[in-house]
Amino acid sequence: MSGYSLLIEGVSKTYRGSTRPAVDNLDLEVRPGEIFGFLGPNGAGKTTTIKMIVGLLRPDRGRITLDGCDITKDPIRAKGQIGYVPDNPDLYDRLTGIEYLNLIADVFGVPQAERKRRVHDLMDMFELGGAITDIIQSYSHGMKQKLALMGALLHDPRLFILDEPMVGLDPRASHLFKELMRKHCDRGNTVFFSTHILEVAERLCDRVGIINRGRLIACGTIEELRSLHRTDESLEDIFLELTGATTKPETNGPGLTTDREGR
Amino acid sequence: MVRRRLLSLILAQLNMNFAISHSRYYYLKKRERLWEPILIAVSIGILAALLAFGVFRISSAYYDAVAAIGQGDLTLILGILLSQLVVLILGFVLVIAVFYFSNDLSILIPLPLSPAEVLACKFSVILSNEYVGLSVILVPLFIAYALKAGVSPVAYTASAILVFLALPVIPLTIAAVPAILLMRVANLSRRKDVLVMIGGFLFIIIIVVFQFFVQTRLPGPGEENEFIRRVLSAANSLVSLVGRQFPPSIWATRALGSAGTLPGFLYLILFLGVSALSLAVLFGIGNKAFYEGVVSGFEAADATRKKLLAGQFPALRFHQRSPARALALTEVRLFTRTPVFVLNGFTGFVMFPVMFIIVFLVGRVGESGLKDLWSLISSLPDIRAAGALVVGAYFLVSAAFSSIPFTPFSREGVRNIWIPMSMPVSGRTISLAKALGAEWMITLGSLPGVAVLEYLLRLPVGYLLSGVAIGVMISFAFCLWGCIVDMARPMLNWTDQQKAIKSNLNTALGMLAGIVVTAILGLVAKIVFATGIPGWAVVTGMGVIVTGILGLSLNLTGAIADRIWCRRHRI
Ligand SMILES: Nc1ncnc2c1ncn2[C@@H]1O[C@H](COP(=O)(O)OP(=O)(O)OP(=O)(O)O)[C@@H](O)[C@H]1O
Numbered sequence: 074m075s076g077y078s079l080l081i082e083g084v085s086k087t088y089r090g091s092t093r094p095a096v097d098n099l100d101l102e103v104r105p106g107e108i109f110g111f112l113g114p115n116g117a118g119k120t121t122t123i124k125m126i127v128g129l130l131r132p133d134r135g136r137i138t139l140d141g142c143d144i145t146k147d148p149i150r151a152k153g154q155i156g157y158v159p160d161n162p163d164l165y166d167r168l169t170g171i172e173y174l175n176l177i178a179d180v181f182g183v184p185q186a187e188r189k190r191r192v193h194d195l196m197d198m199f200e201l202g203g204a205i206t207d208i209i210q211s212y213s214h215g216m217k218q219k220l221a222l223m224g225a226l227l228h229d230p231r232l233f234i235l236d237e238p239m240v241g242l243d244p245r246a247s248h249l250f251k252e253l254m255r256k257h258c259d260r261g262n263t264v265f266f267s268t269h270i271l272e273v274a275e276r277l278c279d280r281v282g283i284i285n286r287g288r289l290i291a292c293g294t295i296e297e298l299r300s301l302h303r304t305d306e307s308l309e310d311i312f313l314e315l316t317g318a319t320t321k322p323e324t325n326g327p328g329l330t331t332d333r334e335g336r
Numbered sequence: 337m338v339r340r341r342l343l344s345l346i347l348a349q350l351n352m353n354f355a356i357s358h359s360r361y362y363y364l365k366k367r368e369r370l371w372e373p374i375l376i377a378v379s380i381g382i383l384a385a386l387l388a389f390g391v392f393r394i395s396s397a398y399y400d401a402v403a404a405i406g407q408g409d410l411t412l413i414l415g416i417l418l419s420q421l422v423v424l425i426l427g428f429v430l431v432i433a434v435f436y437f438s439n440d441l442s443i444l445i446p447l448p449l450s451p452a453e454v455l456a457c458k459f460s461v462i463l464s465n466e467y468v469g470l471s472v473i474l475v476p477l478f479i480a481y482a483l484k485a486g487v488s489p490v491a492y493t494a495s496a497i498l499v500f501l502a503l504p505v506i507p508l509t510i511a512a513v514p515a516i517l518l519m520r521v522a523n524l525s526r527r528k529d530v531l532v533m534i535g536g537f538l539f540i541i542i543i544v545v546f547q548f549f550v551q552t553r554l555p556g557p558g559e560e561n562e563f564i565r566r567v568l569s570a571a572n573s574l575v576s577l578v579g580r581q582f583p584p585s586i587w588a589t590r591a592l593g594s595a596g597t598l599p600g601f602l603y604l605i606l607f608l609g610v611s612a613l614s615l616a617v618l619f620g621i622g623n624k625a626f627y628e629g630v631v632s633g634f635e636a637a638d639a640t641r642k643k644l645l646a647g648q649f650p651a652l653r654f655h656q657r658s659p660a661r662a663l664a665l666t667e668v669r670l671f672t673r674t675p676v677f678v679l680n681g682f683t684g685f686v687m688f689p690v691m692f693i694i695v696f697l698v699g700r701v702g703e704s705g706l707k708d709l710w711s712l713i714s715s716l717p718d719i720r721a722a723g724a725l726v727v728g729a730y731f732l733v734s735a736a737f738s739s740i741p742f743t744p745f746s747r748e749g750v751r752n753i754w755i756p757m758s759m760p761v762s763g764r765t766i767s768l769a770k771a772l773g774a775e776w777m778i779t780l781g782s783l784p785g786v787a788v789l790e791y792l793l794r795l796p797v798g799y800l801l802s803g804v805a806i807g808v809m810i811s812f813a814f815c816l817w818g819c820i821v822d823m824a825r826p827m828l829n830w831t832d833q834q835k836a837i838k839s840n841l842n843t844a845l846g847m848l849a850g851i852v853v854t855a856i857l858g859l860v861a862k863i864v865f866a867t868g869i870p871g872w873a874v875v876t877g878m879g880v881i882v883t884g885i886l887g888l889s890l891n892l893t894g895a896i897a898d899r900i901w902c903r904r905h906r907i
Pocket residue numbers: 088089091095113114115116117118119120121122907
C-alpha cells in the first residue's frame with residue numbers, strides 16, 4: 074500500500090490529433106481523509122484528469138493508483154472504490170430516480186437493508202423524496218445533479234470524485250453537500266473535486282492543486298500557497314497570478330472598472 | 337435574407353446528418369483509424385453496386401416481359417410505386433424520430449425561425465437520407481428503361497432527375513402529416529410514449545394492408561402466364577388500377593415515358609406541382625401543429641408514475657439483484673420506454689403476425705386453404721421436425737432484423753456511455769447483461785409469430801418447445817456476438833435515436849450475419865434430412881449443435897469482452 078488514496082504519477086494525455094497535451098506529466102497525491110480541490114482555467118485539463126482517474130480515458134503515460142489499485146491494471150476493483158459524478162449529469166432519462174439508484178446499488182453490491190437506509194437518508198438530505206418515483210427526464214438540472222450525487226454516494230465510496238459538483242445546486246443543497254463531504258472525509262474517506270468556485274475551495278479543501286495548460290503549477294494547503302507567494306492574498310488573487318491572467322483586478326477597487334473588462 | 341438563413345441552417349443540418357465535419361475531424365485531422373472508414377466505404381460501395389446491378393438486370397428482364405404485350409411502362413410504374421411505398425413505410429417512424437426526438441430541437445426552437453422553417457430543416461435531413469437509399473434503386477431502373485425503350489436523351493435525363501428529386505416528397509408528406517397529428521395528440525396525453533408506439537404500429541399496419549391489396553392485384557414476376565392472361569384481358573385497366581391506388585406514380589411514369597413530348601412535359605409539371613403542393617400542405621399543417629407537439633414533448637412523458645399526496649412518502653421497493661440482472665433489466669426498460677427504439681425494433685415482430693392475419697381475414701387462403709395445408713402436413717412425416725426448425729429460425733431471423741442485438745452500446749450514446757464505463761463490472765458481465773436484455777425482448781417479441789406458425793403447422797407440443805428452445809439459444813448466441821461487435825465499434829455520436837439503431841452499420845452487419853447463419857444452419861438441416869434420418873433425431877441433433885454454439889459463444893464472447901471493454905477508452 075502506498076498510503077495514498079489517490080496517486081497520480083507522471084501522467085500525460087494527448088488527445089489524438091492534437092499537438093498539445095491536454096494533461097502534461099502530472100504528479101499528484103491525495104491522502105486518506107483529505108478534501109482535495111482541483112482548480113484551473115477552462116480547458117486546463119481538469120475533466121481530462123478526472124476521466125483518467127475514473128477509467129473513462131486511458132493515460133498515454135504514467136500511472137494512476139487508487140488505494141494501491143492501478144486503474145488500468147485492475148479497473149474493476151479500482152472502480153469499485155470510486156463514486157464519480159461527471160461534469161454533466163446525463164443520466165438515463167427514461168428510468169425513474171429510484172430505478173437508477175437501485176441499478177447503481179445492484180452494480181456496486183449494496184445490500185438491501187443498507188441501501189434502503191442510505192437512499193432514505195440521501196433523499197431527506199437532498200429533498201428529492203417527492204420526485205424519486207418520477208422519470209429522470211422530468212427532473213431539473215439541479216435535481217439530476219442531486220440524483221447523480223446520490224448515486225455516487227450510495228455505496229459509501231472510499232474515493233469520491235466529482236467534476237464541478239456545485240453547478241446547479243441550490244444554496245441549501247450545496248451547503249448540506251459541503252457538510253456531507255466533510256463528514257465523508259472525517260470517516261477516513263477521500264474527496265477529489267474540480268471547481269471554479271474559489272471560495273468553496275478556500276474554505277473547504279485541505280489542499281488544492283492548480284492546473285494550467287495541462288501542467289500542475291501549484292499544489293498544497295492554502296497557507297502553503299500563500300507563504301510561497303509571501304502574501305496574504307486571497308486564493309483568487311493567487312489563482313489569477315499563477316494562471317497568467319493579465320487583467321488582475323484592483324484588489325481594493327470595485328473590480329469591474331478595469332478598461333479591458335469594459336469592452 | 338430569410339432564404340440565406342434557412343439555407344445555412346439546412347446546410348448545418350446536413351453536415352451533422354452526414355457527419356461531415358465530424359469525419360473530417362476524426363479521419364483527416366486526427367488520422368484516427370483511417371483504414372476503418374475506407375474499408376467501410378469500399379464495402380458499402382461494392383454492396384450498392386451489386387444491388388444496383390441486380391435492379392438493372394431485373395428491370396431489363398421485366399421490361400422485355402411486359403414490352404411483349406405492349407406494357408413496357410409497367411416497369412417504371414412498378415419500380416416507382418414500390419420505391420414510394422418503401423419511403424412511405426419507413427418514412428413514418430423516421431419523421432417521428434427526426435421531427436420530435438432530435439437532440440438539437442431545444443437549440444433550434446428558440447431560434448427566430450418559424451415552425452415551418454424548422455420543419456423544412458428537418459425535412460431536408462430526411463429527404464437527403466432518402467435520396468441516398470433511392471439512388472441505388474431508381475438510377476439503375478431509369479437507365480434500364482432508357483436503354484430498352486429508346487428515349488430522347490436530353491429530355492429524358494432532365495425529366496428523370498426532376499422525377500428522382502420529387503419522388504420521395506409525396507410519400508414522405510403522406511407519412512409526415514399523420515405523424516405530426518399523432519404527436520400533437522399524443523403529447524397531450526400523460527401516456528404519450530405508449531400512444532406514439534401504438535399509433536406508429538397502426539400506421540405501419542395500415543400501409544402494409546394497403547400494399548397487400550396493391551400487390552395481390554399486381555401479380556409478381558413469377559406468375560408469368562397468369563400475369564399475361566390478366567394483362568391481356570384488361571390491358572389498360574391494369575395501369576389505371578395501379579394509378580387509382582396511387583396516381584402520382586402514373587404521372588411520374590408518363591413524364592418519363594413520354595419525355596420530350598408535350599403530354600410528357602405536362603405530366604412532369606403535374607407531378608412536380610402536386611409534390612410542391614403536398615410540401616406546402618405539410619408546411620402549412622406544420623406551422624400550426626408542429627411546435628405544439630414538440631414543445632409539449634419536452635415535458636417528460638408519464639412524469640409521475642404514482643401521484644403522491646403532499647408530504648406522503650413513496651413506498652419504495654429495494655430488491656437486491658446481481659449486477660448482470662440489474663443491467664439487463666435496465667436495458668429492457670430503456671429500450672421499451674423509448675418510442676423510436678420500439679417502433680424500429682419491434683416492427684418486424686409485429687409485421688409477420690399482422691400479415692398473416694390480413695391474409696387470413698381477406699380470405700385468400702381461408703378455411704379451405706388451411707385445410708389443404710393441414711392435410712398436406714399430416715401426410716408428410718418430417719414436416720414436424722422441419723416445422724420445429726422453422727420456429728427456431730424465426731427467432732434468429734427476427735432477432736437479426738430487429739436491430740436490437742447489434743446496437744446496445746450505440747444506443748447509450750455519448751451522453752450515457754459513461755454510466756456503464758464507470759461501473760465496477762467486467763466486460764463479460766456487461767456484455768452478458770446486454771445480451772440477456774436483448775434476448776428477453778426478442779423472445780417476447782417472437783411469441784406472436786411463433787403462435788401464428790404453430791397455428792399453421794400444428795406442431796405437437798414437444799416439437800414446438802424444441803423449436804422454441806433452439807430459437808432462444810441460437811438468438812441468444814447471436815445477441816452475445818452482437819454485443820461484442822457493438823462494444824468494439826459503437827456509434828455513439830448520433831443526433832437522433834433513429835440513427836443509433838437504423839443508420840448504424842452494426843445493424844446492417846447483424847442482418848447480414850443473421851441471414852448467413854440461418855442459411856448455413858438451414859443447409860445443414862436440409863442435408864441431414866436428405867440422408868433419411870428420422871425427424872426427431874434431426875431436431876435433437878440441431879439442439880445439440882445450437883447448445884454447442886451457445887456454450888462456445890458464452891466463453892468466447894466473455895473473454896473478448898473482458899479484453900476490449902477495458903481497452904475501449906474513447907469518450
Ligand atoms: N474529447 C476531446 N477531444 C479532443 N480534445 C479534447 C477533448 N476533450 C477535451 N479536449 C481538450 O483537452 C484540453 C483540456 O480539456 P478539459 O476538458 O480537461 O478542460 P477542463 O479543465 O475540464 O476545462 P473546464 O473548466 O472548461 O471544464 C482542452 O484543450 C480541450 O480542447
